[in-house]
Amino acid sequence: MARYGMMIDTRKCVGCYACRVSCQMQNELPVEVSFIKFHEIETGVFPNVKNEIFAVQCQHCEDAPCESVCPTKATYTTEDGIVLVDPEKCIGCKYCMVACPYQARTQDHLTGVVEKCRFCVDLVAEGKQPACVSTCISTARIFGDLDDPNSEVSKAIIKYNAKPLRQDLGKTKIYYVR
Amino acid sequence: MLDSKISRRGFIKASAATTVLVSAGTASFQNWSSKYVKASGKTEIKEIASTCNGCSSKCGIIGHIKNGRLWKLTGHPDHPSSKGKLCARGHGYATLVYSKERLTQPLKRVGEGKFEPISWDQAYKEIADKLNTIIKENGPGVVSLTEDPRATGKFYSPRFIQALGSPNYYTHHVVCSNSRDAGFFHTLGVTATSADIGSSKYIMFIGRSYGDAIRPSSVQSLADAKEKGAKIVIVDPRLNNTGNFANEWLAIRPGTDLALVLAMSHVLIKQNLYDTEFIKNYSIGFEEYAKELENYTPEWAEKLTGISADTITRIATDMGKAKPKALIEQSWRGAFGCNYENSTETGRAVALFNAMLGNIQQQGGSIIGAKSHLGALDPAKYPSPKKPELKKAGQEEFPLAYEEQGVATIVAKNAMEGKMKAAIFHHANPALGYGNPKYMKKAFSKMDLIVTIDVQMSETALLSHYILPDVTYIERDEAIESLSGKTPGIALRQQMVEKVHPETKPIHQIYSELAKACGFSQYFNFSLDELNEAMLAPTGITYQQLRQKGTIMFPDMTVELGKMPELKTPSKKVEFSSEKFKEAGFSPIVKWGEPKVSPKEDSFRLITGKQAIHSHSQTANTPILMQITKDYDLERIWMNPVRAKDLGIKDGDLVEVKSSEAVSKVRVKVTERIHPEAIFVPSHYGITSPYQKTAVGVGFGYMEHVPFDFEARSGAGNIQEVIVKVRKVKG
Numbered sequence: 049m050a051r052y053g054m055m056i057d058t059r060k061c062v063g064c065y066a067c068r069v070s071c072q073m074q075n076e077l078p079v080e081v082s083f084i085k086f087h088e089i090e091t092g093v094f095p096n097v098k099n100e101i102f103a104v105q106c107q108h109c110e111d112a113p114c115e116s117v118c119p120t121k122a123t124y125t126t127e128d129g130i131v132l133v134d135p136e137k138c139i140g141c142k143y144c145m146v147a148c149p150y151q152a153r154t155q156d157h158l159t160g161v162v163e164k165c166r167f168c169v170d171l172v173a174e175g176k177q178p179a180c181v182s183t184c185i186s187t188a189r190i191f192g193d194l195d196d197p198n199s200e201v202s203k204a205i206i207k208y209n210a211k212p213l214r215q216d217l218g219k220t221k222i223y224y225v226r
Numbered sequence: 227m228l229d230s231k232i233s234r235r236g237f238i239k240a241s242a243a244t245t246v247l248v249s250a251g252t253a254s255f256q257n258w259s260s261k262y263v264k265a266s267g268k269t270e271i272k273e274i275a276s277t278c279n280g281c282s283s284k285c286g287i288i289g290h291i292k293n294g295r296l297w298k299l300t301g302h303p304d305h306p307s308s309k310g311k312l313c314a315r316g317h318g319y320a321t322l323v324y325s326k327e328r329l330t331q332p333l334k335r336v337g338e339g340k341f342e343p344i345s346w347d348q349a350y351k352e353i354a355d356k357l358n359t360i361i362k363e364n365g366p367g368v369v370s371l372t373e374d375p376r377a378t379g380k381f382y383s384p385r386f387i388q389a390l391g392s393p394n395y396y397t398h399h400v401v402c403s404n405s406r407d408a409g410f411f412h413t414l415g416v417t418a419t420s421a422d423i424g425s426s427k428y429i430m431f432i433g434r435s436y437g438d439a440i441r442p443s444s445v446q447s448l449a450d451a452k453e454k455g456a457k458i459v460i461v462d463p464r465l466n467n468t469g470n471f472a473n474e475w476l477a478i479r480p481g482t483d484l485a486l487v488l489a490m491s492h493v494l495i496k497q498n499l500y501d502t503e504f505i506k507n508y509s510i511g512f513e514e515y516a517k518e519l520e521n522y523t524p525e526w527a528e529k530l531t532g533i534s535a536d537t538i539t540r541i542a543t544d545m546g547k548a549k550p551k552a553l554i555e556q557s558w559r560g561a562f563g564c565n566y567e568n569s570t571e572t573g574r575a576v577a578l579f580n581a582m583l584g585n586i587q588q589q590g591g592s593i594i595g596a597k598s599h600l601g602a603l604d605p606a607k608y609p610s611p612k613k614p615e616l617k618k619a620g621q622e623e624f625p626l627a628y629e630e631q632g633v634a635t636i637v638a639k640n641a642m643e644g645k646m647k648a649a650i651f652h653h654a655n656p657a658l659g660y661g662n663p664k665y666m667k668k669a670f671s672k673m674d675l676i677v678t679i680d681v682q683m684s685e686t687a688l689l690s691h692y693i694l695p696d697v698t699y700i701e702r703d704e705a706i707e708s709l710s711g712k713t714p715g716i717a718l719r720q721q722m723v724e725k726v727h728p729e730t731k732p733i734h735q736i737y738s739e740l741a742k743a744c745g746f747s748q749y750f751n752f753s754l755d756e757l758n759e760a761m762l763a764p765t766g767i768t769y770q771q772l773r774q775k776g777t778i779m780f781p782d783m784t785v786e787l788g789k790m791p792e793l794k795t796p797s798k799k800v801e802f803s804s805e806k807f808k809e810a811g812f813s814p815i816v817k818w819g820e821p822k823v824s825p826k827e828d829s830f831r832l833i834t835g836k837q838a839i840h841s842h843s844q845t846a847n848t849p850i851l852m853q854i855t856k857d858y859d860l861e862r863i864w865m866n867p868v869r870a871k872d873l874g875i876k877d878g879d880l881v882e883v884k885s886s887e888a889v890s891k892v893r894v895k896v897t898e899r900i901h902p903e904a905i906f907v908p909s910h911y912g913i914t915s916p917y918q919k920t921a922v923g924v925g926f927g928y929m930e931h932v933p934f935d936f937e938a939r940s941g942a943g944n945i946q947e948v949i950v951k952v953r954k955v956k957g
Contacts, residue, residue, distance in 0.1 A: 060449055062437030062467045064838035065314040065854050072850060073298040073317055079850045086858065094866055094898040095477035097465050183301065185311045185442040186449045 050193035051129040052167055053221035055201050055210045056103060060188035063101040067180035074168060074179035081154050083165040084180065100226065106131060106152040106165035107213065107220035114144035114153065129221060130169055135161040149217040194221060269293060275302055275776020277707065277719040279376065279699035280315040281841040283307045283441045284707065286777040287316065289722040296323055296700055296723050301442060305777040306711055311442035314839045318850040322698050323726060327847060327918055328681055329695035330727040339688055349692055354743035356675045357390060360647045366391030367616045368647040370637045373654050374398040377707035377719060382737045383652060389611040389746045393618040396634035401660050401943045403563040407628045408940035409573020412804045415794030417628050419592035420711050421555045423447035426590035428545050428552035430459045432483050433561025437467035439836040459541060461486065463833055463901035464864060479532040480831050480904050480946065481821035483561045484568045487575040488818060489527030490542035492519045494582050499546025501584025508790050509581060511803025515815050522818065549583040551590030564942035568819040575816045581800045589787050595710040596785045601763040603752055611749045624941035625810045633941030635661045638669035648675040652733060657686040658843050658927060661943060662887055665934035679736060682847060683917035694736055701725040702732035703754055706761045715779035718772050812939060822947040830905040832885065832948040834928045840910035846921035847913065861925030862895040864906035870896045873952060880957035885950045887933055890926035905950060
């Protein structure tokens with residue numbers, strides 16, 4: 049049993065969208081549906097300017113608000129800490145979409161199923177990295193077991209003092225370096 | 227942080243919009259979801275190693291084929307450009323294979339923009355008849371072939387045009403790196419060095435952005451260098467997406483990069499921080515150059531570049547102290563690939579600055595790469611066409627341009643003057659991307675024969691008499707590609723899936739069959755496999771092994787760092803003074819030169835560059851990539867807030883961009899990330915071909931505004947010698 053999580057180093061992110069597209073292909077998503085969204089924050093005045101890029105997806109919250117509001121228990125957390133949706137149980141009520149603080153959920157208008165990042169649970173089961181991690185051109189993403197103090201991700205979170213995107217919105221399993 | 231972007235309340239407002247998404251992917255969401263539930267364990271997945279075609283880097287890829295259909299790609303772990311990673315366009319462009327807007331059969335033009343299907347045999351016959359007639363009447367110097375070369379094209383295309391008796395083979399470099407290539411070639415004997423980024427201590431980029439025009443391994447090297455404490459400086463009128471890695475952004479006034487490099491070179495001499503041993507042993511003409519450099523003080527450069535003299539002095543001094551593990555990265559198009567009238571000289575000055583740092587063939591410096599030793603077809607069995615005696619068109623006018631690449635836009639100029647009668651375009655879209663589209667259209671209309679070989683209906687295809695449909699890179703084998711660099715290697719592009727459209731053909735087959743129709747099949751009497759076997763022969767690697775691995779590197783042939791190779795310049799040394807330049811009528815040493823045009827208070831210089839998700843115009847019609855453009859309004863032009871305020875323009879406003887050549891409408895991104903004198907427009911948009919339904923009408927075509935021109939030394943397109951005015955319009 050693990051508690052899977054990720055660290056995203058925004059200092060290394062060049063906003064290339066490789067994670068988005070590899071995720072879409074891995075999961076065979078329609079082109080308009082993406083599990084990863086990008087936010088840019090520009091600070092400073094020319095020529096002293098900084099541009100930060102935040103790639104945001106399901107943060108796999110501990111006590112996920114989307115899970116607690118789900119009336120059919122379609123959203124659940126696996127033993128390994130990955131928040132998933134069972135499409136057979138989802139009734140498409142969108143309560144989870146409203147509850148998600150990160151706007152990380154997206155709905156298929158054909159099926160009504162609301163989905164989101166699954167930490168590529170199939171790949172992880174095979175011992176591989178999620179698609180967004182393995183393709184990241186600047187190695188800005190590190191994935192692994194947060195409960196294992198020797199995992200690369202655990203060590204990196206300490207080394208770079210990585211923090212959840214919005215600590216005030218609860219504990220998550222994705223940590224950001226700014 | 228992120229307060230305005232992410233909040234519970236904010237999302238409730240947005241949720242209504244999210245529900246109207248239209249499903250149009252290659253597999254439906256429902257399909258995916260149920261597949262996930264049932265687990266995909268039973269599905270057979272085949273992995274095939276190949277190479278990407280998303281840009282000229284041709285990264286190694288692994289295609290994952292699910293039930294005979296391309297599912298996804300991953301980066302090839304052994305390929306030096308991908309190293310296991312892949313960028314967005316690398317992933318997304320592969321979906322081209324299933325595009326609904328591909329060319330599916332040979333076409334013949336029957337009126338402006340009107341085409342009728344024609345059989346391959348009939349097309350070959352008519353093209354061959356026309357080529358032969360044109361050559362009979364005018365000689366072979368009036369026919370040409372232009373491409374953005376890939377491995378098969380590199381071998382077959384020059385061979386085909388030579389078989390016609392013509393030397394007129396051209397590449398896309400005229401709007402890529404012709405200036406840099408000419409500058410480097412006549413200085414170092416190679417058109418480009420590579421940069422040993424991972425071991426460097428001080429790295430300067432001039433217009434080059436690893437985070438926008440991506441080669442994944444380069445970005446990884448930069449991340450490594452940064453982690454190890456390297457200093458990284460970005461010189462660019464805009465803070466590009468590599469900005470996060472930079473310690474410093476020098477927001478240079480566009481067109482003045484040469485002044486910066488000259489002043490930094492001046493400082494190296496003043497401070498006695500150049501490598502005197504290296505200069506003494508491996509160069510000629512340094513004294514002359516040093517004398518000229520006396521004029522170029524940091525104070526002088528400050529006035530031109532807008533970068534303070536102190537900054538110039540500090541950076542040059544620090545680079546001098548970090549030498550030889552310091553470098554100016556060599557770029558591709560960057561700021562001096564084909565942009566300004568002074569770009570070739572900037573190329574020379576950059577190569578010479580690196581030489582002054584003594585970084586050539588040093589760890590953390592500039593590397594002159596090694597090449598793989600590959601075999602060739604047995605000439606007794608497979609005769610090659612004779613090398614034409616004629617000079618390549620354009621060589622006379624631009625003797626400094628790198629001959630192998632040529633000056634591709636000379637085809638249009640000569641056509642306009644009635645001196646070029648036929649053009650074959652393969653994997654190239656010159657009508658939109660090489661020169662001013664209005665000029666190109668007019669020039670092309672004067673030619674007797676234009677044949678375009680492509681996978682989609684490009685703007686060039688629309689102006690052609692015949693269109694021959696290529697298969698995509700996902701559906702074909704190619705010739706073996708030689709990878710040069712610090713460690714050389716080979717890579718193979720392989721067919722991943724059965725061809726989708728039965729009437730499409732791979733390029734090697736098209737050339738061989740067209741050669742037969744033209745009457746010179748003896749020069750194409752081999753199969754692609756025979757060619758590849760012959761190339762592999764000296765390596766000891768079997769074709770089967772290469773097919774399995776896709777990329778094989780030769781670590782034994784890694785260049786020896788610290789050992790200066792003999793250069794391929796006339797003097798066999800670094801040329802601070804070039805006789806070749808003198809012979810061509812230019813100063814043998816680099817001197818400052820102004821760009822051709824400069825904006826005034828009420829105008830801007832239009833500058834361009836790549837975004838990470840697109841590659842020229844070829845990827846624009848890829849729905850999975852264009853959706854990103856649409857989601858994030860990436861087609862907008864960039865404008866500095868100070869200028870925007872003066873013009874009453876707010877972020878997101880619709881404006882009119884007017885140059886001497888065209889008027890375009892587009893929305894504005896107001897950002898502090900751009901020099902007040904410049905307007906930045908991404909180079910991928912403005913598709914006008916109505917057949918490319920995803921891309922047509924998005925943004926505007928940069929080249930629409932570029933006057934048709936040649937840089938005097940290299941023949942490059944001078945694509946940033948453009949002045950525009952911008953005004954707000956209603957919309």
